[in-house]
Amino acid sequence: MPTTAEPPPPRARPGRRRSEESRRAILGAALDLVGEGGFAGLTVEGVAARAGVGKQTIYRWWPSKADVLLDALVEEAELRVPAGDHGGYAADLRAFLGDTFRLGSRPWVAEVLRALMAHAQVDPAFGERFRDSFLRARRDALRRIVERARERGDLPPRPAPDTVLDLVFGVLWYRILATREPLDEALVGELLSVLVRS
Template identity: 45%
Template sequence: MEQGSTAATAAGPEPAARHHGNRHGRSEQARQAVLEAADGLLVEKGFTGVTIEGIATRAGVAKQTVYRWWKTKTDILLDAFLQDAAEALTPPDHGDLAPDLRAHLRQLALFLTRSDAGAVFRALIGHAQHDPAFAAALRSGYLDEQRRRDRLPLERAVQRGQLAAGLDMAAEIDQLVGPVYHRVLVTAEPVDQAFTDRLVEAFLHRADVTDVADAGEMGSR
């Protein structure tokens, strides 16, 4: 999925491979076209302006082709968003917790505020307030999986000896990423690099993180 240029540039990720679940290349190409069309239409027209007919026309496919994979426009937008999130929000591994967390939170902030996928996310969150079944699907499809990705830098730091094994990771993840979502979805305050870096510094101080060089020395003893 194509995201906003700012988020992609900031993170500098390698282009992610397309899905290959369908053996027929032409069908998979059509599926990707539908997902990209849904993203683009939502950014241009807003949630209420997106229709199955409009998505099919933008993607250059028959409406029946769309219904082959999805029942509603919300299902399409959720699939598009989940693909974008998996590609953009897997934390990097620099071999050191501090740069890993700084890069991850910066990318999360850019993804949610400056990319097309972020616009999709905000629309889906709004829709979830009125559709309990969809809210459950969003929670299991994105929120649970993203929390697993958010934990990766901390889990790697525990393995390197930078963090104590008994750390309450769920609580710490809430304090790291929760303020980002709060600003994006509630207050609309800036979520700039200075803000995300402060969140990281507060965590490093709170968790008494061991320097990566010191951790290496301890592990070699």
């Protein structure tokens, strides 16, 4: 008799359930503290104290304080992947860049992104998680746009699809991390001129 695949029972364990209230308080406190003192001002002890929570509760659910922050970012910033179809490569790109830059222009988001990328360099385990979840999702969204253009025959022969991703995210992160210049409409135009060769 073949065993049928069971849908995993969503909840059968005894014991107290995870506190939604604490979870929210922790994410909120993490954002608060990063906003106030940058990533250097974000400590597990500080989050616990601010959230009115025991440190153990944080360590129980997140492997590091950067993971807390990443969760907070995803939850708070409504990080939808904007890969909708706007009828053409240029229009799709413009929409993607507009959405992405608009998000990265909110100061606290930029601050959190800086903190995450910095921590990814220092904590290799988090670095892997960060690349494999957050960064990959962003790349995949843009890759879908490029792929769609290729299928349409919309895509210029150069630069190659992967280079498109490197150029777009390279400039984005470089401005956030290094020059701190705004992600503005002018930059969208420059990028489009490079990528679309109108």
